[in-house]
Structures are given as C-alpha cells and as structure tokens.
Amino acid sequence: MAAQNKTVKKKPVGQMALMGVISIALYAALLFKQDVINGYVGQGGMYAFLPIVTAFAFSFVHGTFTGDFWTVMGIEAAKKKKGVN
C-alpha cells in the first residue's frame, strides 16, 4: 500500500516545453505569413484542404501542449470517477 502511494507519476515537463515551442512556432508562422496563407485559403476550390490540414496539425500540437500544461499545473482528473463531489 505504502509502495503504491510512493509511485508518483512523472510530470511531462519536457514534452510540454517541446510542444509549447512548436506551437508558438506554428502560430508565429501563421501570423507572420498571414497574407500568403490567406491568399491561398481564400481561393477555396482545391485549396479547401489547407484549412482542414492546418486545423488538424494545430490541434495535435497545441492540444498535446495544453493537456500537458494542466497536468504540469497539477490539474488532473479525479482519482475516483463517481460520487466524488
């Protein structure tokens, strides 16, 4: 029992930092190159896949970052799922 209590899960600080940097880079690229990107996305037609692929890429990187962020902050799901509150 005591041994079980001692197995503290390691916080994903490294992964959070890596994903955070990639996320910032993606957003910087989007905002600094907005004229070019909007030029293509705004044409529609065959470029319709661009916003979809962008959304998936951002959600993967930024989604992993935000998930790790709350874990590192100590905000995680309840241990017991029912009847906690």
Added chain:
Amino acid sequence: MHDIAQTAANFINLDAMNIFYLFFVGFVGGLVSGFIGSGGAFVLTPAMMSLGVPGLVAVASNMCHKFPKALIGAIKRAKYGQVDVKLGIVLGISAEAGVLYGAHIQEGIKKSFGEAGSNLYVSAAFVVILAVVGGFVLLDAWKTYKSGNANEEEKVTRLARWVQSVNIPGTMVYFKSINAKISVLFTIPLGFATGMLAATIAVGGFIGVPSMIYVMGAPSLMASATELVIAFIMGLGGSFKYALHGLVDIRLAMIILAGSLFGIQLGAIGTTYVKPFMIKVVMGTIMVIVLFSRALMVPVYMSQLGLIQTLSEGTAKLMKNVSFGIMIFALVLGAFIVLRAMWQGKKAEQLSTHEAYEHGKV
C-alpha cells in the same frame, strides 16, 4: 469564384487586442464545451462579427475551430471512459444530413424574406427550442437536487425505456452508453434534428445532449462526451463545405482554437469531479439565459420586417448590445459554475485522501 481581392476584403486586420479577445472568448467557450459537449459557438460567431468579420466568414471560421476542438475534447473524455464512439458516429452522420437540410431551409427563408426574415426565424427557433428543452433540463436538474438523490445513478426516463423496448428487426444497434439496443429509426431523426439546429442556431448540442439523455436513456456524462464526436463530424463536413468557397479565415479559427484547447481540457477534467446532474445545471442555465438574449432581438427583426411599429435606430442598437451582453453573461456564468463545481470536487477529494491517510496512521 472568390478572387484574391474579394478574399482580402473578407479577412479583417488583426491587432494584439483582437487576438487576446478571441483567445479569451475561445477559452471560455472551450471550457463550457468540454463540460457539456457544446455551447460557445453562439457567442463566438457574434463575437467575431463584432470585430467586423462578415457573417459567413464568422460562421465558417467558427466551424473550422469547432471540429479540432471537439476532437481533442472527445479524445480526452474517451480516456475517462465517457465517450460512446458508435453512438456519436451514428448520430453524427444523420446530423450532417440535418445540417445540409437546415442550411437549405435557411437559404430559402433568406431568399423569400431577406436578412431580417432569416434572423427572425433563427431567433424564433432559439426562443421556442430553448424555452421547451432548456426549461425541461433545468427543471429536471432542480428536481434531482431537491430530492437529495444527486449522488445516485441517474434514472432512465419512461420515454427512453419505451424507446429501448421497441424492437424493429434489421434496424437494432447496440450502444454501450445505453447498454441496450435501439432502432436506428429513432437515432436518425434525433441526429437529423441536432444537425438542423446546428445549422440554424450553431449549437446542435442543445438538442443532441438532451435527446441522448431523455429519449435514448444515456447518462448525462456520456451524452455530453458523445456530443463532442457529433460536433467533430458536423464541424469537419461544414468546414470543408465553407473552405471550398474560400470563406474560412484560418487565422481567426486558429486563434480561437488556441484559447479553446486550454478550455476544453479543463472542462473535460471538470466532468470527473462533479455529480452528473451538474451537466444538466450548466446546460439548462445557459439555455434559459440565452433564450432571453434572443427574445430581446425578436422585436428588432419584426420591426425591420414591418410587422410592428418601427423601432428607432438607437433603441434597436441598445437592444442588440444588451442581447450580446446577456449571451456573454450566459457563457461566463456557465464557466463559473463549471470551475466552482470542479474546485469543490477537488477540495472534497483532497479532504477524503487526507482523512484516509490520517485513518491509516492511527
């Protein structure tokens, strides 16, 4: 179809203030969506329009932030065992058909009655649906709270028991959230209605979640989590449709997504700390407050259509601003209830852990 000159006119200039504003609204919207499975969209579209974004671009960009947000939320909640993927896909596909039909009806109304007629239809749909469904959800949550049975498992409604008992050979599908077989002849119209509502008022979950709970018999937590799968399917299809016409402002969509991914993770975590009836409390509260916001706009559109005495420009503007303010209040109040419930749940958990430790020491 859309040349670059027109595209440039569609896309606004973004400054730091606008970016922060969209990030914040995205965060609050994401928090509520992570918790109740939907919501946020009804504020995000007008929030973008308040920055000067054309209506269609605002709808398209909102849609394009919605599907990746819903995906991340669904994955998070699936880890907690709250998602019924099969039910989400079955409802999501029929919801997609509902979205297309709903958009077709909208276009027809706009052609016949103009912009004001279309707005009046949307507001009337808001008021009627939110009054009936929102009132029912809130009343149910209140009854559960007063009964003192909030900790017990949710009871399946009589309607859901009947739906589960109907056996139509060749159409029965087993869903784990319901732990029973249901005919797809029930799920298809419910999904279709969800999609139609999404095309009309942007928040299909206001029909989708209550129908999963009260008509099919799914627990609140699973219904709200499964709604995220439906939102993903509807959002992906809708985004592609708008993207084909070059209407998605990817900068707006991704900035809102930046905030909403922080929010949706937090909202999803929040569901593990609260009693199931809290889903109904948050959803019902938001629905009833938003109802007043939209009801306030009905006279404005009626005046524009000449159905009542013309309102002065000042009065119409005031009502519009108050209506938008009430919508923001609904979302912020929803977020506050989520955070408060989560805080209380976390405190209770820490207390019980501490007590268990003390007990162990003795």
